Amino acid sequence: MxxxxxxxxxxxxxxxxxxxxxxxxxxxxxxxxxxxxxxxxxxxxxxxxxxxxxxxxxxxxxxxxxxxxxxxxxxxxxxxxxxxxxPPVAARAPQAPARTASGSRSVADARARVARGSRIWVEGRHDAELVERVWGDDLRVEGVVVELLDGVDNLAAALAEFKPSPGRRVGVLVDHLVRGSKEQRITDDVLRQFPGGNVLVLGHPYIDVWQAVRPARIGLEKWPVIERCTEWKYGILRELGWPAQNQTDVAMGWKKILGTVRSYADLEPSLLSRVEELIDFTTAG
Missing domain, CATH: 2.40.10 (Thrombin, subunit H)
Structure with a gap:
């Protein structure tokens, strides 16, 4: 069919x-x-x-x-x-890239790099804490360790023990590095002992790293001048009306000053440029 x-x-x-x-x-x-x-x-x-x-x-x-x-x-x-x-998709305003306290572009989810052989040395704990406050994130990404020198008088001995080389550079931040100072004489002598370009010594003009913090951050127009016969930090604390009897008072005073530092904008340019140059020196190559 x-x-x-x-x-x-x-x-x-x-x-x-x-x-x-x-x-x-x-x-x-x-x-x-x-x-x-x-x-x-x-x-x-x-x-x-x-x-x-x-x-x-x-x-x-x-x-x-x-x-x-x-x-x-x-x-x-x-x-x-x-x-x-x-419904329309809400337009998102373009976001500025996140920045570290030093003003560098932040690297999202970055892990600390394995430490380089090169180092940055600073004279004391307060210097190290200030560098950490502003440049800590950058230094961890770059793998640069900041170590305490405990005074520029120990620089030559510390370098002799460290043995700087192309892969083990040392950048040194020195307080009160001005022409004619004791610090300048020590620096000149050290650089003669360690030629070869693996040691860089830079400094700021301040008696102490406290002065690298802009005075406006603690309500001053300028940092007070302290008489030579008075220990500088105790003199500053007295001028500020803060306790100034012992090292505990000094530590607490510095803690208050450091607490006002939020970014590079709270520091003097003369310190900023020196630290940036030391970071570049220790990360070169």
Missing amino acids: SADRYSSDVLSSGPHPASRRPVSKPVPADRGLVVEEVTSGWVGAVVRTEKSGGMHVVVLEDRAGRTRTFPLGPGFWIDGAPVELT
Whole structure:
């Protein structure tokens, strides 16, 4: 028997198979998007979306400047294709790259690098704590360790023991390194003993690293001048009206000063440039 080619109703499924019917795709209702509302035939550009009467709506403006409001969702066309309008994605303002306290670009999720052979030496604990406060993140990324020298008088002996070489450079930060000072004479003598470019000694002009903190951070116009016969730190504490009887008072005083340092902007440029140069020296190569 031959098959009956006319046994089924060819119009029962409509002119288009179900698999070929267009499906609405979601499109954010961004400002300026031109759409057609299917039911009314209204064509306009999206002006805004908002919440009204407990539902999200979209406001469309036609060429004549007239506006109409429609429920946000399906029922719209773009270039003849059905779409479902969704709330626009909020535009995010571009974020400035995170910065370390030294002003360098922060490296996200960076682990501390294995320590290099090169070192930065500073004269005392307060110097080390200030360097850590501002440059600590940078130094960990670079793998540079800061060590205490415990006074410039020990520099020659410390270098003789360390034995600087191209892979073991030493950058030294010295307090009160000014022409004619004891510190300058020691530095000149040391550099003669250790030629070869593996030792760099830099300093700032301040009697103590405390002075490298901008005086405005502790409410001063300038750091007080202390008489030569008075131990400088105790003299500063007295001038500030802080306790100045013993080393505990000195430690507490420094803690208060250090606590005012938030970034490189709170330090004097003469210290900033020296530390940056030492970091470059110890990380070269």
